Amino acid sequence: MPSHDETLAVTLSIAVALLVVLLAVIAGVGGGSQPATQGGPPGPACAEWTDGCVVCRRVPEGLACSTPGIACVPAAPRCLRPAGVPI
Known part of the structure; x- marks a missing residue:
């Protein structure tokens, strides 16, 4: 079972990745x-x-x-x- 620190690191990594995708969509990356x-x-x-x-x-x-x-x-x-x- 992962430790509390590992779980927190994975959760923060997912949150940062989702934030980057959201900002890219808002900025119009992809030439939409x-x-x-x-x-x-x-x-x-x-x-x-x-x-x-x-x-x-x-x-x-x-x-x-x-x-x-x-x-x-x-x-x-x-x-x-x-x-x-x-x-």
Whole structure:
């Protein structure tokens, strides 16, 4: 049976590991906020586009993209709405 000190060390190690993972998620490590389109966004003449998996739109804060489906195979991005065309 482990000693009290060993149990405390294991418990603290697990707590530190969970804290590191939580901070990484909060900081956005992994590029979760980047659009999932392979070819990148089309030029500024396109306000909304898709690659068949996600739909991305230019917003004042930057780019906003949907979440891809579980078994999606992206295609070449295609423009859905030219810039200047209202939603």
